[in-house]
Amino acid sequence: MLSEHSIQSAIMVAVSKHQCTIFRSNVGKVKTADGRWFDTGLPKGHPDLYCFKWSNGKICYIEVKNEKGRLRQDQIRFHKMLTKHHIIHCCARSVDDAIKTIDEELVGYGYPDWRA
Template sequence: MNKREEHEIQDNIQIEVSKHDCHIFRTNTGRVEKKEGGWFDAGPPAGFPDLTGFKHSDGKIFFIEVKKPTGRARDAQRQFHYMLTNHNIIHGIARSPEDALKIIDEELVGYGYKS
């Protein structure tokens, strides 16, 4: 999988959404090898979306999972989607800045996820 393409889309989404009266933050994750052996998983739980933000106008939070045009949600991402849907939280899969702005402006819940 070409992660570079996905990162370019993510960067463009962050730029455009930040111009749109919103704050938006990239979610950092990673694995670190511990001195005593084993691994430590840093960051939020599995499936947590790539970008998180809020609208200045009303303070509503949103979550954006970034995918390249052919990308699909992993099982953990679908599970996180179900949890967000159950709480009526604005979220969706964005493959472009236009998708992200649609999710935010229309306050969509689950945009781009398939059952």
């Protein structure tokens, strides 16, 4: 089974070759050398990756999971907010999932309620 990190790396390479610019969302808190906590500032549940298409400037968010990975409640809440606003996004378990979402401009592909 592939790790989420390896899937994420493969998606970043493939999407960057697919006429898109892609970014990794560094989320979470870390302790600085002087003992203070640093928070990235992104909201809880923010997807792992986001990109924009060169052809039309549309944004896409990509949550990466391996074949056994499960979505947390904060990730599901973020998905519901993106869906409400018709934002292109997916829960990708492979490069193909991410590319399909971008090409077809799908909203919520790969989430449990996809096309519910």
